[in-house]
Amino acid sequence: MSTSSNEVRLDIRMSGETKRRLSQAAELTGASLSDFVRRAADAEARSVLDASNRITLEGSAFDRFVAACDNATGPNEALRRSAERASGYRVE
Amino acid sequence: MNDGRTFVQLDRRRHDRNAFDCGREPLNRFLREKAAKHAELGVSRTLVLPDPNAANDAPAPLVAFFTIAPGSIDRAELPPSRAKRLPHYPVPVFLLGQLGVASAFHGQGFGSIALGAALGKFAAMHAELHAHAVVVDCLDEPAERFYRHQGFQPLDGVVRAADDQVRMFLPMRDVLALFGASH
Numbered sequence: 594m595s596t597s598s599n600e601v602r603l604d605i606r607m608s609g610e611t612k613r614r615l616s617q618a619a620e621l622t623g624a625s626l627s628d629f630v631r632r633a634a635d636a637e638a639r640s641v642l643d644a645s646n647r648i649t650l651e652g653s654a655f656d657r658f659v660a661a662c663d664n665a666t667g668p669n670e671a672l673r674r675s676a677e678r679a680s681g682y683r684v685e
Numbered sequence: 686m687n688d689g690r691t692f693v694q695l696d697r698r699r700h701d702r703n704a705f706d707c708g709r710e711p712l713n714r715f716l717r718e719k720a721a722k723h724a725e726l727g728v729s730r731t732l733v734l735p736d737p738n739a740a741n742d743a744p745a746p747l748v749a750f751f752t753i754a755p756g757s758i759d760r761a762e763l764p765p766s767r768a769k770r771l772p773h774y775p776v777p778v779f780l781l782g783q784l785g786v787a788s789a790f791h792g793q794g795f796g797s798i799a800l801g802a803a804l805g806k807f808a809a810m811h812a813e814l815h816a817h818a819v820v821v822d823c824l825d826e827p828a829e830r831f832y833r834h835q836g837f838q839p840l841d842g843v844v845r846a847a848d849d850q851v852r853m854f855l856p857m858r859d860v861l862a863l864f865g866a867s868h
Contacts, residue, residue: 644845646755647775648759648778648820650842651762651844653842655758655761657841658818659776662818665856667859671836672804672863674797675835677801678798678801679798680805682690682691682734682801684805685693685732
């Protein structure tokens with residue numbers, strides 16, 4: 594892996610046991626220890642950030658959700674009133 | 686400037702998060718401990734309505750707040766091959782995660798004002814992020830009743846989400862119809 598000028602360092606402490614396991618796993622995949630840890634940590638970070646705003650539905654529920662969005666019946670009276678009340682307000 | 690009619694981004698220095706009490710501790714705690722942090726992390730944004738009658742030099746008490754974020758809805762399994770023309774998924778949605786009104790201001794319509802303001806914001810954001818729906822978190826029964834009254838439907842069949850709160854949704858088409866925006 595080539596180093597580029599916008600890379601930064603991260604020093605972390607871990608137990609000898611964890612480091613041994615990481616090294617073994619890296620060797621098994623043929624990656625350097627640094628590459629292995631970088632990739633694994635980044636994948637975990639992405640999945641945590643993703644999951645925070647992601648909702649997964651059962652297949653049939655997903656299909657119903659999409660159909661309901663396509664066949665919207667229009668805002669009801671209460672929602673119209675809410676929009677009207679809010680019309681005097683701004684959102685930055 | 687604080688005209689009492691503008692929802693602004695939560696600011697640790699300008700807004701009094703600690704005194705805020707909407708009568709629901711999880712919402713109070715979210716505003717106190719998480720809202721600003723989540724904004725820094727880019728997970729969500731919290732917009733607050735400062736009390737216009739506040740003294741100028743102190744952090745302003747808050748009338749109401751709501752939290753918005755882009756999100757997505759995914760399908761757990763692949764559709765059968767005969768399924769026709771399903772959209773690519775996950776499909777984008779707008780999340781309205783938290784919405785609270787200070788107890789001192791209850792009964793004055795600020796809940797529906799905050800909801801209307803949030804939907805107006807989503808209608809404006811829709812130009813850049815084409816969302817299918819607005820999804821709200823319902824902390825308790827009263828929240829569920831409120832959103833149901835406003836035309837939201839239950840979001841059923843959730844198999845995975847950040848937490849196990851009840852969620853409801855409103856098609857984005859309804860939001861756009863309200864604000865005269867085109868699809």
